[in-house]
Amino acid sequence: MLIVCIDSCLSLWMYTLLCSALQHWNRVLSSTITPRVLPAPELKQTTRTRDRVVLICQAPEGHLGTNFTLFRDQKPVASVVNQHGTETAQYTVTVGGGGLYCCLYQNNHGVYSGFSQYLTLNTQQHMLPAPTLSLQEDAGGVRRLACTGSAAFPGSVFSLYQPYQVDGGGPLLLLPTDPTATQRIPVTRHHAVFPLPVQEGPSATWYRCQYTVLLGQDWSFSEHSQPLAVSTPRGPTPPSTTGLSGVDWPLVLGSISAVVMFCCALALVGVIAYRKVQAVAKEKKKREEAQFWTKVRAKDHVVDYTLRPVSLDCQDWADTSTVPRTPLWNALSTFATQISL
Structure with missing residues (x-):
């Protein structure tokens, strides 16, 4: 049983190793073997004058061509060669005669691309007005x-x-x-x-x-x-002398805004200081009035309780009913007055 297990494990390991090696060689061959046909370029018309048109044959991104060929009705009419490789080639075609145009390119390995889509030239008879x-x-x-x-x-x-x-x-x-x-x-x-x-x-x-x-x-x-x-200007542009066209209005408006804000801040500080002074003066006036009334109330409660001795004879005491009952002092009086009988 052990021998069978070992043989099975070795077979599985060798099978896995062989599959990995084959996948690796497949990737290597895929990266080194050049494809038979490169992606097709794009042919487009850019500018036009009265009697000629400029065409551009552009290879896809990431592809360079050393030889671009332009075809008219399946016949080569122009070729652009660049040994270092380029993505675009330009052709100048004379307007007239019509026909269908396409292009292709060849890389430095000698591999050709597919043909571009056919392009019909814009052969308008009348140009638009010049700008x-x-x-x-x-x-x-x-x-x-x-x-x-x-x-x-x-x-x-x-x-x-x-x-x-x-x-x-x-x-x-x-x-x-x-x-x-x-x-x-x-x-x-x-x-x-x-x-x-x-x-x-x-x-x-x-x-x-x-x-x-x-x-x-x-x-x-x-x-x-x-x-x-x-022409390239030789020096700084002189300031304008035609009225206010050369005035730096943003700078002027900014300066005016700064002045207005400063005046507003100064007025606010003045108002706060004035209110503070008024509050201090009002508080001082209240304290002075309180002190004044305190003194006045103190004077109102001063009373002289000193009485002069009075001698009455017996007759007076006997006939007291005839004597008017006048209090010796008035408790509500604000003056210290001695009473004489």
């Missing part, structure tokens, strides 16, 4: 760029571009593929305000903006605004 780009500056010196679109298309998506200057000083600019900033505004507005990007160097920087609107199921693009040159 207006202006520079705004408040009293504190903060500068912003305001892009105002058509009031007929509220709730648009506004994009700010910092074009590349290609002619050395003129307004001939080449738009970049990626916007510097993008902002979607509420349906109650038709303009967007962008903080001015940090500028490097004393030379002027050019800016343009554009807005897009979702009409039905398609995005409609506007013309780009006229280029706006913004």
Whole structure:
């Protein structure tokens, strides 16, 4: 019986060890073997001018591609190669001719991804009215760029571009593929305000903006605004001399509030001190009146009990009925008066 038990225990132990080893090797092989197909990328349209469209092929998060290929009607038309690997690739496509576009990417192991979904270009014949780009500056010196679109298309998506200057000083600019900033505004507005990007160097920087609107199921693009040159300020902004526009109202109101609070506190202290003085004076007056009445009452109870001797003869004593019975002293009198008979 003991031998059978030992054999059974050893068999169970070896079986468990063998299963663990197989699971470990399965995990190792799963982590080292490259999958046959990578996740498909996403193809989207970003910007548009009158005669060209910019497309972006973006790989899923965590995946890098060394070769991105764009297809039109199942035929390769453009390719972007990056030996270090990247998540996105950009293509500039000429508007016209229609067609369906898709893309895929290849990683550094030579494995391809699946095809992206097909994309139909927005080939609108008429661009939306161009917006207006202006520079705004408040009293504190903060500068912003305001892009105002058509009031007929509220709730648009506004994009700010910092074009590349290609002619050395003129307004001939080449738009970049990626916007510097993008902002979607509420349906109650038709303009967007962008903080001015940090500028490097004393030379002027050019800016343009554009807005897009979702009409039905398609995005409609506007013309780009006229280029706006913004120079770096050389020094502090001088104070305004046009009336009270440069007054620091928060500081003024704060000072006035402090003065009012100080006056209220001073008046409260004065009222408390006055009431205290009045209470002390009233208490003193009560003490003086009490002392006065104490003295008066003391004088009212002083009575002279001294009587002069009176001699009466026998006749007087005999005829006492004729003598009026007058008390010798009045107990209610306040004066010490001697009585003479």
